[in-house]
Amino acid sequence: MSLPIRLGLFYSAIFIGTGASSPYMPVWFADRGLSGAQIGLILSLPMLARAFTAPLLAVWADSCIGASASETAVSAAVSRTP
Numbered sequence: 609m610s611l612p613i614r615l616g617l618f619y620s621a622i623f624i625g626t627g628a629s630s631p632y633m634p635v636w637f638a639d640r641g642l643s644g645a646q647i648g649l650i651l652s653l654p655m656l657a658r659a660f661t662a663p664l665l666a667v668w669a670d671s672c673i674g675a676s677a678s679e680t681a682v683s684a685a686v687s688r689t690p
Contacts, residue, residue: 637647 633651634647637650638644642650
């Protein structure tokens with residue numbers, strides 16, 4: 609199997625849950641009685657957390673002398689922003 613097809617299947621498997629559930633999350637929150645502002649805050653929290661944690665993880669990864677390849681790869685994957 610070619611690399612583009614394997615990568616496409618890999619990313620499809622990773623993001624299928626988010627892609628299937630994210631359109632319905634605001635509706636579910638509204639059904640639970642949350643206001644529009646509360647729903648917006650809840651749905652924005654992961655991006656806000658990423659904005660603060662990504663630089664901290666990048667600094668941590670850069671400061672680790674002799675860090676293993678897996679630690680470096682995890683830090684690089686987490687610090688990437690879409």
